[in-house]
Amino acid sequence: MNSRWIEVKAQDGGSFKAYLALPHHADQGAKGPGIVLIQEIFGVNSHIQGVADQYASDGYTVLAPDLFWRMQPMVDLGYGPDDMQKGIGYMQKMDFAAAVKDLAATAAALRGLAACSGKVASIGYCMGGMLSYLCAANAGVDAAVCYYGGGIHTKLEEAGKIKCPILFHFAGNDAHIPSTAVEAVKQTFAGREGVRIDVYPGANHGFNCWDRAAYHQQSAALARGRSLSFLATTIS
Numbered sequence: 001m002n003s004r005w006i007e008v009k010a011q012d013g014g015s016f017k018a019y020l021a022l023p024h025h026a027d028q029g030a031k032g033p034g035i036v037l038i039q040e041i042f043g044v045n046s047h048i049q050g051v052a053d054q055y056a057s058d059g060y061t062v063l064a065p066d067l068f069w070r071m072q073p074m075v076d077l078g079y080g081p082d083d084m085q086k087g088i089g090y091m092q093k094m095d096f097a098a099a100v101k102d103l104a105a106t107a108a109a110l111r112g113l114a115a116c117s118g119k120v121a122s123i124g125y126c127m128g129g130m131l132s133y134l135c136a137a138n139a140g141v142d143a144a145v146c147y148y149g150g151g152i153h154t155k156l157e158e159a160g161k162i163k164c165p166i167l168f169h170f171a172g173n174d175a176h177i178p179s180t181a182v183e184a185v186k187q188t189f190a191g192r193e194g195v196r197i198d199v200y201p202g203a204n205h206g207f208n209c210w211d212r213a214a215y216h217q218q219s220a221a222l223a224r225g226r227s228l229s230f231l232a233t234t235i236s
Helices: 046-057 081-093 096-111 127-138 156-161 179-189 217-234
Strands: 002-009 015-022 032-038 061-065 116-125 143-147 166-171 195-200
Touching: 002 046, 002 061, 002 096, 015 046, 015 096, 032 046, 032 096, 032 127, 046 061, 046 116, 061 096, 096 116, 096 127, 116 127, 116 217, 127 143, 127 156, 127 166, 143 217, 156 179, 166 179, 166 217, 179 195, 195 217
Parallel strands: 032 061, 032 116, 116 143, 143 166, 166 195
Antiparallel strands: 002 015, 015 061
């Protein structure tokens, strides 16, 4: 894959790294719609880089920012108990408002790249799913995809700000997101155009990550297909 790390300037000073994955033939002038890919608590690790490469292979120009840079640049964690606790610690200390501004800066940087054809969507997982939701409300993206975003039900006052299409993926057996939280999201967005909410029976939190025991192939494939269809009709 044609991928590398680049620097993105923060709105409030300083800069942070972001993993850039380019579509095929970008070096020959090929362009693709943009995706801001938002990490889980484990950083922009090998899995998130793999997801970025995957979407780049579908013709998108993908930028995955290092959102923990204000605490510890280039966090790269695995999925064992110790790394899980480290990741939770970073998330608990993170300034979410600053992170949304960093995501807005990432979207602006992405739009400025020669390989980006214009429109930009955010896609996030777990912590990133919540941040993708907040991007839809506050970061000026053209569409948003939220995979099992923990805590979205605590930020439903932001829903009125969302004018772009948004797609939610929730796990039916999520130990971290209760069914009441999913129901609250459904009720808040009931009747809204451009909103889709899918729940995957039998899947647990993290079902999209092929490096985790929670990986659920059928749900991951369904969600990815739906995400690609959503992107094809909203930002392509």
